[in-house]
Amino acid sequence: MPSPNPLKAVRGTRDLLPPETALWNHIEQTARAVFARYGFGEIRTPIFEVTELFARGVGEETDIVSKEMYTWEDRARAQSEKPQSLTLRPENTAGVVRAYIEHKLGETGQLQKLFYIGPQFRRERPQRGRYRQFWQIGVEVLGPPSSGSESPLRDAELLEMLATLLDALGVRNWQLQVNSVGSSEDRKRYDAVLRQALAGVKDRMCPDNQRRAETNPLRVLDSKEPADQALIDALPKIADSLGEDSRAHFAAVLAALDACGVRYTINPRLVRGLDYYTRTTFEFTIPDGSGLGTQNALLGGGRYDGLSEMLGGPRAPGIGFAIGEDRLVLTLQAQAEADAKATEESGAPHLAEMWVPKLDAYIAPMGVERNAAALALARELRRAGLSVEIGDGSFRLKKSFEAADRVARHIVILGEDEVATSTATVKAFATGEQIKAPQADLVQLLRHR
Numbered sequence: 001m002p003s004p005n006p007l008k009a010v011r012g013t014r015d016l017l018p019p020e021t022a023l024w025n026h027i028e029q030t031a032r033a034v035f036a037r038y039g040f041g042e043i044r045t046p047i048f049e050v051t052e053l054f055a056r057g058v059g060e061e062t063d064i065v066s067k068e069m070y071t072w073e074d075r076a077r078a079q080s081e082k083p084q085s086l087t088l089r090p091e092n093t094a095g096v097v098r099a100y101i102e103h104k105l106g107e108t109g110q111l112q113k114l115f116y117i118g119p120q121f122r123r124e125r126p127q128r129g130r131y132r133q134f135w136q137i138g139v140e141v142l143g144p145p146s147s148g149s150e151s152p153l154r155d156a157e158l159l160e161m162l163a164t165l166l167d168a169l170g171v172r173n174w175q176l177q178v179n180s181v182g183s184s185e186d187r188k189r190y191d192a193v194l195r196q197a198l199a200g201v202k203d204r205m206c207p208d209n210q211r212r213a214e215t216n217p218l219r220v221l222d223s224k225e226p227a228d229q230a231l232i233d234a235l236p237k238i239a240d241s242l243g244e245d246s247r248a249h250f251a252a253v254l255a256a257l258d259a260c261g262v263r264y265t266i267n268p269r270l271v272r273g274l275d276y277y278t279r280t281t282f283e284f285t286i287p288d289g290s291g292l293g294t295q296n297a298l299l300g301g302g303r304y305d306g307l308s309e310m311l312g313g314p315r316a317p318g319i320g321f322a323i324g325e326d327r328l329v330l331t332l333q334a335q336a337e338a339d340a341k342a343t344e345e346s347g348a349p350h351l352a353e354m355w356v357p358k359l360d361a362y363i364a365p366m367g368v369e370r371n372a373a374a375l376a377l378a379r380e381l382r383r384a385g386l387s388v389e390i391g392d393g394s395f396r397l398k399k400s401f402e403a404a405d406r407v408a409r410h411i412v413i414l415g416e417d418e419v420a421t422s423t424a425t426v427k428a429f430a431t432g433e434q435i436k437a438p439q440a441d442l443v444q445l446l447r448h449r
């Protein structure tokens with residue numbers, strides 16, 4: 001009977017395996033440490049929500065809502081339940097703002113500073129740096145206006161924090177692009193200006209942009225269609241439609257960035273693909289050739305002063321961002337590969353070793369009769385905080401050495417004599433030095449210095 005085809009992960013999803021997961025953990029730990037320094041607390045919202053949350057929050061006309069969501073009709077399980085339309089979250093801001101409203105966090109009067117780390121789901125065309133399940137590390141700062149949530153200082157502080165995080169992770173050559181999309185009134189005004197300008201040129205654009213020109217003209221500015229770029233660049237700029245308040249807000253954000261020395265460029269086309277953005281929008285990008293290919297946006301975000309009200313909540317201006325963690329991993333891997341190539345002759349560490357430090361010790365029992373003693377010694381060392389791997393007494397000495405050298409800084413050999421005298425033979429791979437020492441001294445001897 002032919003064996004059935006082995007099953008595979010669904011297109012656009014993937015397994016993350018060691019040692020790469022060590023890099024993911026390193027990124028998440030660094031992010032947590034940086035966020036803690038700025039007074040953020042973690043929020044974890046459900047992975048699925050009612051579909052209406054995204055329809056109202058993200059916007060019916062956006063690509064995400066109109067074609068990329070994983071939505072299903074959830075059956076009622078009991079008389080007391082109604083069937084409802086549910087959706088795997090395509091982003092986390094709407095969920096966080098829903099939680100803010102549901103738990104009345106605004107009533108504390110305090111500015112809420114929240115971060116999340118977790119998977120998001122979009123039915124996009126998979127390619128390098130673009131997946132159907134991907135991870136975001138995000139932050140939301142929101143609260144009643146009296147908490148200072150509308151201040152341009154919040155925007156600048158958030159951008160400064162991102163610069164600090166990317167520097168802490170060692171991301172090189174990042175570029176910050178900023179823009180202001182104004183208030184919802186400014187956008188209405190700009191929408192009219194844009195519709196008028198598009199009316200004259202849209203026939204020469206691709207079908208997607210022709211459709212956007214009708215349904216959501218701002219989205220045309222997002223378009224990457226090469227043939228339309230010259231036409232799009234010539235469209236009126238949103239900066240010229242901004243009201244006095246929006247202009248002043250944007251100028252104050254830029255002044256604060258200048259004051260703390262965070263570099264940026266103004267990109268008048270940066271309107272971003274979600275409807276809830278107001279005033280400041282931004283993206284951090286990485287130049288081509290840094291592992292991301294065409295998907296060069298490492299993270300994006302902006303202000304969403306009206307989102308809480310759109311979702312039926314109180315006034316709660318806010319600002320946030322979402323980092324594409326998958327893209328951060330690709331960027332850091334590409335950088336490490338380039339570095340390793342550049343220093344190959346000097347024996348640069350293998351890529352994996354940069355994120356996964358070697359264990360302190362590999363215990364090699366000589367003969368299966370020594371296996372139990374090896375486990376007992378490993379238990380002692382591990383309880384003292386050392387990282388330890390155990391081989392097996394059936395391995396030959398050569399195989400033990402090879403295995404130990406791969407994963408650990410020391411090999412600890414337990415032979416008949418060593419077990420009888422409560423000693424161990426220890427070799428440090430870095431120096432080649434080999435000594436026989438009392439087991440009682442091992443913790444001291446093996447500890448990473």
Ligand code: AMP
Nearest residue numbers: 129130131134297298299300322324327
């Ligand atoms: P957005 O929620 O669209 O503003 O995206 C924020 C960030 O998430 C982007 O800058 C990307 O780094 C990342 N991102 C968005 N969509 C995907 C995807 N399909 N696969 C991987 N990363 C993504």
